[in-house]
Amino acid sequence: MIPPEAEVTQGMTGVTEMPPAVLVCLKVLQQRADFLRAASGRRQGTAGFLLQARDRGDGSGAVRVGFTASKKIGNAVLRNRAKRRLRALARAVLAKGARPGWDYVLVAKPEATVSREYQDLLGDMQRALAGVHK
Numbered sequence: 001m002i003p004p005e006a007e008v009t010q011g012m013t014g015v016t017e018m019p020p021a022v023l024v025c026l027k028v029l030q031q032r033a034d035f036l037r038a039a040s041g042r043r044q045g046t047a048g049f050l051l052q053a054r055d056r057g058d059g060s061g062a063v064r065v066g067f068t069a070s071k072k073i074g075n076a077v078l079r080n081r082a083k084r085r086l087r088a089l090a091r092a093v094l095a096k097g098a099r100p101g102w103d104y105v106l107v108a109k110p111e112a113t114v115s116r117e118y119q120d121l122l123g124d125m126q127r128a129l130a131g132v133h134k
Contacts, residue, residue, distance in 0.1 A: 029066030038105040044131035046124035050107040053132040061100035069108040082108035
């Protein structure tokens with residue numbers, strides 16, 4: 001999906017050129033097996049969420065990300081709010097700091113993911129990403 005503010009231009013060679021921000025595309029995990037494989041990889045807990053990551057090793061440059069919010073988070077409204085916040089974190093931080101060929105799963109924590117300040121969650125995400133890649 002191309003953001004509305006991004007313009008696609010046609011270069012001298014006739015090939016369409018995409019802005020750099022659009023080239024980094026996060027694909028969403030949907031298969032249960034992918035979530036289970038990510039759970040067996042590296043983990044980094046933060047105050048607001050848990051980050052699970054693994055190198056797929058398949059040679060693909062795609063970055064895939066999944067989101068989990070169980071019923072421990074609360075009712076459907078709170079679970080959806082938690083997943084929206086996690087998706088915003090992924091767009092803000094993973095688009096720049098993720099490694100190609102890796103799967104990431106963000107797991108919401110009860111109370112913390114919904115109530116924690118967004119700036120604190122951003123800091124948590126940057127530290128967690130650095131932690132799983134060291």
